[in-house]
Amino acid sequence: MEVAESDTNAAPAVRTKGIGAYISANLRQYGLLFALIAVMVFFQIVTDGTLLRAVNVTNLLLQNSYIIIMALGMLVVIVSGNIDLSVGSVMGFIGALAAVLIVELNQPVILTILICLVTGGLIGAAQGYWVAYWKIPSFIVTLAGMLVFRGLSLWLLEGQSVGPFPKEFQLIATGFVPDIFPAGLGVWLAEMFGARKVNVLALVTGIAAAALVVWIGLRQRAQNKAYGIEDEPKSFFIARTAIIAAALIFVMYKLSLFRGMPNVLITMGVLTVIYAFITETTTVGRRIYALGGNQKAAKLSGIKTERLTFLAFANMGVLAAAAGLVFAARLNTATPKAGFALELDVIAAVFIGGASMSGGVGTIVGAVVGAFLMGVLNNGMSIMGIGIDYQQMIKGLVLLAAVIFDVYNKNKQG
Amino acid sequence: MALLSMQNISKTFPGVKALDRVSLDVQKGEIHAVVGENGAGKSTLMKILSGVYAHGDYDGDILFDGKPARFAGISDSEKQGIIIIHQELALVPQLSIAENIFLGNECASKGVIDWRRTNQFTEELLAKVGLVEAPTTKVDNIGVGKQQLVEIAKALSKDVKLLILDEPTAALQENDSRKLLDLMLDLKAQGVTCIIISHKLNEVRYVADSVTVIRDGMTVSKLDASKGLSEDEIVRDMVGRDMTHRFPDHKRTPGKVLLEVEGWNVWHPEHAERQVIRDASFNVRAGEVVGIAGLMGSGRTELAMSIFGRSYGRNISGEVRLNGKPVDVSSVDRAIDAGISYVTEDRKALGLVLDETIRFNTTLANLEGVSSGSVLKRNEETKVAERYREALAIRTPSVFQKAVNLSGGNQQKVVLAKWLFTAPEVLILDEPTRGIDVGAKYEIYSIINDLAAEGKGVVMISSEMPELLGMCDRIYVMNEGALVGELAAGDASQERIMSLIVNE
Numbered sequence: 001m002e003v004a005e006s007d008t009n010a011a012p013a014v015r016t017k018g019i020g021a022y023i024s025a026n027l028r029q030y031g032l033l034f035a036l037i038a039v040m041v042f043f044q045i046v047t048d049g050t051l052l053r054a055v056n057v058t059n060l061l062l063q064n065s066y067i068i069i070m071a072l073g074m075l076v077v078i079v080s081g082n083i084d085l086s087v088g089s090v091m092g093f094i095g096a097l098a099a100v101l102i103v104e105l106n107q108p109v110i111l112t113i114l115i116c117l118v119t120g121g122l123i124g125a126a127q128g129y130w131v132a133y134w135k136i137p138s139f140i141v142t143l144a145g146m147l148v149f150r151g152l153s154l155w156l157l158e159g160q161s162v163g164p165f166p167k168e169f170q171l172i173a174t175g176f177v178p179d180i181f182p183a184g185l186g187v188w189l190a191e192m193f194g195a196r197k198v199n200v201l202a203l204v205t206g207i208a209a210a211a212l213v214v215w216i217g218l219r220q221r222a223q224n225k226a227y228g229i230e231d232e233p234k235s236f237f238i239a240r241t242a243i244i245a246a247a248l249i250f251v252m253y254k255l256s257l258f259r260g261m262p263n264v265l266i267t268m269g270v271l272t273v274i275y276a277f278i279t280e281t282t283t284v285g286r287r288i289y290a291l292g293g294n295q296k297a298a299k300l301s302g303i304k305t306e307r308l309t310f311l312a313f314a315n316m317g318v319l320a321a322a323a324g325l326v327f328a329a330r331l332n333t334a335t336p337k338a339g340f341a342l343e344l345d346v347i348a349a350v351f352i353g354g355a356s357m358s359g360g361v362g363t364i365v366g367a368v369v370g371a372f373l374m375g376v377l378n379n380g381m382s383i384m385g386i387g388i389d390y391q392q393m394i395k396g397l398v399l400l401a402a403v404i405f406d407v408y409n410k411n412k413q414g
Numbered sequence: 415m416a417l418l419s420m421q422n423i424s425k426t427f428p429g430v431k432a433l434d435r436v437s438l439d440v441q442k443g444e445i446h447a448v449v450g451e452n453g454a455g456k457s458t459l460m461k462i463l464s465g466v467y468a469h470g471d472y473d474g475d476i477l478f479d480g481k482p483a484r485f486a487g488i489s490d491s492e493k494q495g496i497i498i499i500h501q502e503l504a505l506v507p508q509l510s511i512a513e514n515i516f517l518g519n520e521c522a523s524k525g526v527i528d529w530r531r532t533n534q535f536t537e538e539l540l541a542k543v544g545l546v547e548a549p550t551t552k553v554d555n556i557g558v559g560k561q562q563l564v565e566i567a568k569a570l571s572k573d574v575k576l577l578i579l580d581e582p583t584a585a586l587q588e589n590d591s592r593k594l595l596d597l598m599l600d601l602k603a604q605g606v607t608c609i610i611i612s613h614k615l616n617e618v619r620y621v622a623d624s625v626t627v628i629r630d631g632m633t634v635s636k637l638d639a640s641k642g643l644s645e646d647e648i649v650r651d652m653v654g655r656d657m658t659h660r661f662p663d664h665k666r667t668p669g670k671v672l673l674e675v676e677g678w679n680v681w682h683p684e685h686a687e688r689q690v691i692r693d694a695s696f697n698v699r700a701g702e703v704v705g706i707a708g709l710m711g712s713g714r715t716e717l718a719m720s721i722f723g724r725s726y727g728r729n730i731s732g733e734v735r736l737n738g739k740p741v742d743v744s745s746v747d748r749a750i751d752a753g754i755s756y757v758t759e760d761r762k763a764l765g766l767v768l769d770e771t772i773r774f775n776t777t778l779a780n781l782e783g784v785s786s787g788s789v790l791k792r793n794e795e796t797k798v799a800e801r802y803r804e805a806l807a808i809r810t811p812s813v814f815q816k817a818v819n820l821s822g823g824n825q826q827k828v829v830l831a832k833w834l835f836t837a838p839e840v841l842i843l844d845e846p847t848r849g850i851d852v853g854a855k856y857e858i859y860s861i862i863n864d865l866a867a868e869g870k871g872v873v874m875i876s877s878e879m880p881e882l883l884g885m886c887d888r889i890y891v892m893n894e895g896a897l898v899g900e901l902a903a904g905d906a907s908q909e910r911i912m913s914l915i916v917n918e
Contacts, residue, residue: 281789281790281792282788282789283785283788286778286790289774290767290770293767294764294766296763296764297764297767298778300722300725300756300765301778301832302749303746303778304745360769
């Protein structure tokens with residue numbers, strides 16, 4: 001206690017910290033990124049390059065899209081100090097609802113999507129109501145929700161699979177954004193890369209996104225400097241930004257060689273940016289961190305903690321519904337088993353991404369990277385032909401290792 | 415004969431020298447006080463003594479009972495009869511007194527507890543510490559003062575040779591503190607050696623036979639009570655400078671009435687039939703500091719929190735007026751908007767998000783002030799945090815330091831900064847100097863004076879009567895949920911306040 005409190009002494013320790021100290025202070029962030037890269041390199045080698053083939057990269061994105069969409073909402077719920085175990089069931093239920101509306105009741109696709117999203121929001125709100133205003137632990141409320149909505153989808157589908165969906169609904173998950181650039185450009189580029197064809201839009205988007213990342217990074221750095229805020233070492237900034245920019249261009253390049261950008265990628269990308277913005281730079285985001293960090297202090301600071309908790313769950317419901325639509329469209333059928341145990345993958349992704357069980361800690365980017373890490377593990381092991389039994393064990397151990405790493409780091413710093 | 419001799423103890427944490435060749439000698443059968451400001455190194459020293467920092471983690475030698483002591487953990491030091499009672503009590507609230515006393519040390523054979531023996535022993539121990547409670551009473555149902563006694567009984571059950579009490583009276587009120595100190599003298603008569611760590615110098619003078627003063631990780635002085643202890647001398651050694659005035663000079667000319675509370679009634683949030691606040695009425699003028707004195711549990715915090723957005727209690731009735739007009743204080747954000755701030759007595763649990771930065775905490779109650787259209791302007795935020803860091807002299811390398819890393823006094827300043835940034839007209843300060851050292855207290859007093867000089871109304875709740883007498887223009891006395899008296903600064907004295915409480 002005494003050490004932490006002797007702040008005058010702590011000053012030089014912070015100011016003179018070198019690169020080594022910087023790494024150890026931010027080990028979690030970099031560790032996650034490096035883990036993802038390491039895992040990808042490993043599987044790229046052992047699968048003889050299958051992992052990063054254009055088709056498989058596209059597949060990886062499609063396979064994990066619904067996990068990532070839900071991880072965004074789950075991150076908010078977990079940062080607020082709660083948990084939602086019902087998302088897998090809700091996702092399945094919404095898929096079932098969509099199937100019944102479209103296939104059995106012949107409703108238009110747009111109307112169905114709207115009804116499904118609203119229903120998801122209402123489900124989240126209903127659960128959030130008990131958690132926020134009745135102070136019932138979210139674990140219990142959403143455990144109940146998990147059972148209820150699992151049962152409801154069984155009931156709705158009468159135990160059967162319902163499908164197939166019309167083409168326009170399937171496009172949610174399986175569609176690709178058409179190239180808007182003249183075809184000649186694609187052919188010319190394809191010759192240059194020695195590929196069959198190139199989707200120029202995907203490539204251009206990748207380069208634009210990379211440029212945006214660099215620009216935002218530079219701007220932030222300049223501002224930090226202007227305000228005398230301590231920043232990461234220059235070499236780190238360059239390396240990190242370069243890796244992210246290169247990864248963006250690389251992924252988009254791969255996609256451009258196949259069929260371009262999947263529609264889901266756009267949804268996912270836009271949602272990720274929106275949620276990262278909300279959590280990091282808006283008052284609502286700030287209040288959610290305060291709520292999870294110290295609920296009583298937040299409440300005494302005039303923050304409407306109940307309403308925020310309620311909104312976090314309602315938001316989770318909408319995102320679970322969106323994921324349910326994507327999932328059903330991808331499978332082209334709604335089954336009573338859809339989304340089974342998926343909540344665990346979502347929660348695992350968020351914790352691997354560095355969120356804390358007790359709330360107040362975690363980032364959107366971390367959750368997304370965590371989800372991709374799990375996704376690459378799943379995908380890589382499947383390509384290698386590793387059985388589902390080993391896959392489960394390995395995923396479990398990765399989750400445990402990530403959290404142990406967190407706790408170890410925290411103890412070392414404290 | 416020396417029971418304990420710690421020689422040239424040094425302990426270094428990464429980048430910080432916490433202890434620098436500290437020595438501490440405790441004679442058998444004496445009460446030895448260790449005093450020093452927060453952060454001076456007292457707790458680190460006690461952690462070394464009790465084995466929390468194992469032998470090898472520090473430099474220097476410990477001689478206990480004439481033999482070199484090398485503890486690898488707390489259980490080692492406990493075996494030798496060194497028992498430490500921490501500031502935050504380590505009792506399990508759901509268990510009974512007897513269960514707590516024998517926790518980990520049960521009277522059992524083959525894992526089966528002998529309850530008759532347990533309760534009998536417990537009764538004997540409780541008699542020794544003068545606590546009249548059944549051994550089966552749940553710890554949750556007795557007050558902090560009595561819990562402290564249970565801790566001591568627990569120590570006695572382990573055949574204690576050296577009892578260390580870390581700030582034992584920090585959470586106690588006047589009469590309970592006195593009882594505890596008398597018990598220490600009692601134990602001394604029975605041959606138990608004690609080390610007491612305390613901020614309260616009057617208590618040190620009351621019980622201690624000798625005093626070791628620690629400052630900045632070094633032993634500054636060793637004083638012998640038989641030669642007479644002077645508080646001024648101790649304070650000077652603690653802070654390293656003369657403290658001729660404990661309270662900064664102030665001259666106030668209160669203006670018009672700012673805040674008026676009338677006919678305030680509050681019932682207990684769980685026990686609906688219990689009335690916690692009874693028909694309380696008071697007022698504060700602009701530029702005035704008004705004190706609320708009373709014993710712990712008299713309802714002072716409950717009064718303040720129920721006014722501040724109904725943060726406590728139910729069936730609240732009464733009127734709050736600001737500048738003569740009734741205001742809506744039915745939720746915290748409305749109370750803040752109306753111009754009322756409440757600085758909590760429990761900064762760690764209720765005031766700060768400890769794992770977040772100073773900047774985060776400074777702007778938390780007024781995020782609108784650093785955002786446009788609900789998007790945060792983070793550079794603006796940094797500027798605000800920097801401004802308050804300078805204005806309140808918050809000692810930290812940067813505003814991006816986490817609140818948890820600050821000393822108690824600096825944490826308190828961050829909480830104050832948070833509320834000042836809401837630009838309140840009236841501040842209710844609940845125990846604003848609890849658990850912070852002499853130097854920081856003086857700074858907090860200066861801030862309060864500045865606020866009053868700016869024309870704000872300040873309500874100050876405190877258990878330390880000298881503080882109220884030194885700072886306030888008027889003092890209300892509270893007892894059992896009612897305001898039982900009002901004294902002007904000139905007429906107030908500790909005796910008059912106490913007699914108002916007792917006569918009610």
